[in-house]
Amino acid sequence: MENLYEQLYEFISGLTIVDTHEHLPGREEDRPKETDVLGEYLTHYFSCDLVSAGLSKNDLERCRDASLPLAGRWRLVEPYWNAARHTGYGRSLDIAARELYGIEGISAATIEELNGRFVASRKPGHYQKTLKEKARIRTSLLDGFQPDKPCDRRFFTPVFRLDLYRGMFANGSASAYEKLNGVSPTGFDDWLEATEKTIGAALAAGCAALKIGDAYNRPLYYADTPRADAEAEYRRFRSGGKPDAFAFSENFQNYMTHFVLRLADERGMSVQIHTGLQEGNGNLLRNADPLLLNNLFLAYPNVVFDIFHMGYPFEHTLSALAKNFTNVHIDMCWAHIISPAASVSALYEWLDSVPANKISAFGGDYCFVDGVVGHSIIARQNVSRALAMKVRDGAFDIEQAKDIAQMLLIRNPERIFKLID
Ligand SMILES: [Zn+2]
Secondary structure, three states: OHHHHHHHHHHHHOOOEEEEEEOOOOOHHHOOOOOOHHHHHOOOOHHHHHHHHOOOHHHHHHHHOOOOOHHHHHHHHHHHHHHHOOOHHHHHHHHHHHHHHOOOOOOOOOHHHHHHHHHHOOOOOHHHHHHHHHOOEEEEEEEOOOOOOOOOOOOEEEEEEOHHHHOOOHHHHHHHHHHHHOOOOOOHHHHHHHHHHHHHHHHHOOOOOEEEOHHHOOOOOOOOOOHHHHHHHHHHHHHOOOOOOOOOOHHHHHHHHHHHHHHHHHHOOEEEEOOOOOOOOOOOHHHHOHHHHHHHHHHOOOOEEEEHHHHOOOHHHHHHHHHHOOOEEEEOOOHHHHOHHHHHHHHHHHHHHOOHHHEEOOOOOOOOHHHHHHHHHHHHHHHHHHHHHHHHHOOOOHHHHHHHHHHHHHHHHHHHOOOOO
16 A cells, blocks of 8 residues: 555656646735745644634734744744644645755744745745746646736736625725726626626636635525616615725625626636635634535536535535536645645545546645645645555556546646646
8 A cells, every 4th residue: 555655656746737726926026025934834824723723813913923033933833833733734834844945844943944044045936946846836826817917927827806896895896997998887787898898808818717705705605686686786886985895785796696607607617616614713614615506506507617625624515516517626726735634535535426537636725835835745645645545445556546646636627727738
């Protein structure tokens, strides 16, 4: 078994893979400058495990503050770090420290040396070293297309985030409309036309998918809401002066979601949807159950739904949906560090229940680039482990396992996001 794993891991480590989802700065020069290794590594993810372990939010803010002495901040965080360092998030950072800076284990003994090497590395070329040489990524789909600030296409393929155009951040939508058309949107038809135009422009600019991230703020059930209800809400919003970010009701969001999915359906577009665990500490997890999307899967058969984070902890629900629907695909972005063990066992189960061309097995989902290296290595380990278990069981032989690995990490995302040149 160990030998099977080693053989597969060696093969999978050599693959140049596709990364389905990142939040990195789109150009290397836009990385935050006033930071150090603790500030950057506690931007997200592991910081949530530390808070879960008992670190107060005030102390977390102090630990992130690079203007304070590093040794004192380390002392503050150390007991919680040691309690959580074995999680996927913790291991990812240890791997990054080893692979990028030659430091074994982030600890009181190594933090100063690690920081020195981290600060010294903050110069052009770090994206090349991390994303290309260490993580071996062909391209990363980058959440958050900005028309006036294109991302560096050597590393990224943009994804258009839809939240603006469905009323979640309605102010931004109005100003985006103004930019595009030179006038403010007036009637509801203007709004719909603007949405269609903007999506068309994003696609023309190279966006590979649309993205819906609503599960942080509302349930993922989008009722098929009558136009009149959405339009009434739109009129109230437009006549109400300065709106706040969540001025629009769920009815408006529901209608706009169906409107956008109708466009996506006509064009056979891919739509990425956040499901499962929300980043941060504390949220309504049931809002993010992929089962809530069931009506959309039925209504829009030509949309390629790419369902994020393997739905964790609803990965078995997602398994049944992906098995049942041609248009539902499983995306393991973020999953390998949320829970390495759950990722291995889910993949092991899916290969019994879901066609292998329905699964994309890697997306780093980091805001800082070093984390992508740690995550990519854990993902390669997990895929190797699940495939080795299937070979041991006699489900297929090692050559077929290597072929499946290439589907999961390369060919499926290339097809789903039309990345083939
Ligand atoms: Zn994300």
